[in-house]
Amino acid sequence: MLKNKYNETYYFDPQYPFGRNETEWFNRFIKIGGQPIIVPQTFIYHYKIARWRENKSDNNKCIYTVNTGNYEGSQIYLNNINNHLDYDILYYSDNLNLMYHCIQNNILFFYINTDNIDKQLKQRIVKTSPHLFLPYIYTTSIYIDGNLMPTPNFNNKTLNKLVNLKADIVCFVHPERIYLEDEANVILWTQVLASSESVNNIRHVWYKDINALKNSTLTETNCIIRKHKNTIQFNEEWTKCMYICLRDQLSFDFILEKYNIHYLKLLYTDKTYILKKLPHKTLTHNKRLVNSKKLRTKFPPKFKKPNYNFESVFSDSFNEAKPI
Secondary structure (H helix, E strand, C coil): CCCCCCCCCCCCCCCCCCCCHHHHHHHHHHHCCCCCCCCCCCCCCCCCCHHHHHCCCCCCEEEEEEECCCCCCCCCCCCCCCCCCCCEEEEEECCCCHHHHHHHCCCEEEECCCCCCCHHHHHHHHHHCHHHCCCCCCCEEEEECCCEEECCCCCHHHHHHHHCCCCCEEEEECCCCCCHHHHHHHHHHHCCCCCHHHHHHHHHHHCCCHHHHHCCCCECCCEEEEEHHHCHHHHHHHHHHHCCCCCCHHHHHHHHHHCCCCEEEECHHHHHHHEEECCCCCHHHHHHHHHHHHHCCCCCCCCCCCCCCCCCCCCCCCCCCCCC
């Protein structure tokens, strides 16, 4: 490979950025005495997205999800088999076998290596900083957890409604809890994916900006719509917090207020209108739940239940003025 470089900068002749570049490379390879070998078991996955090559911006929005360590098993709920969505769907995983499921569902598969990093941490990194992993043509993304299944209302009309809102981040309130401290207490009780030390370390981050903490209300972060241009600092700060505590809901809202992001926080029922949350069924998750039950104190923490009264985003009377 090194001997056959075109020059010090390029492996391929830059005159052929796409078509015929492999032919030109192979002809040079033969000239220097290269020996071609056919490996019939090899599967080459070409994306073949013309818009990427031509830098077309007529569709710069995508949906993406991340599944590492087989946390969501092999079940893929998203699909665009009949091209019924005007959104590309991207699936990031360290399991190459899922590529075939993605192809069947008309989903673009992207492999991510987790050999030298905690698999859940890698999942959180891709989730929190999409601008570092998505192809640059996408300027708006819809992140969806792997255990969310689209309802019949998950269509171009509803997705366009969410994406076209005049906000850099669109998210949804948590259905059970209001405050970050409530979330911290629940995590301390369950002990899933976070130790007491990691939760307390995030609390120390909170207390550096009390005003941001006071204005924070809890988001359920399994579905987030982001316009990347104005959220890069937010994304990267959120990613840094994943190295402190993997429970991303503990830091999302605090950083949202810290960076004064223009956001809209919508009703939980708006999300359930388009997405149905299913339980995690993998062995890894079930083991965590079993261990969690052993560690729990007898009584769960008490907190005030949410009772938001703003309009549904899908209603005709919805006012885009910031609901919360």
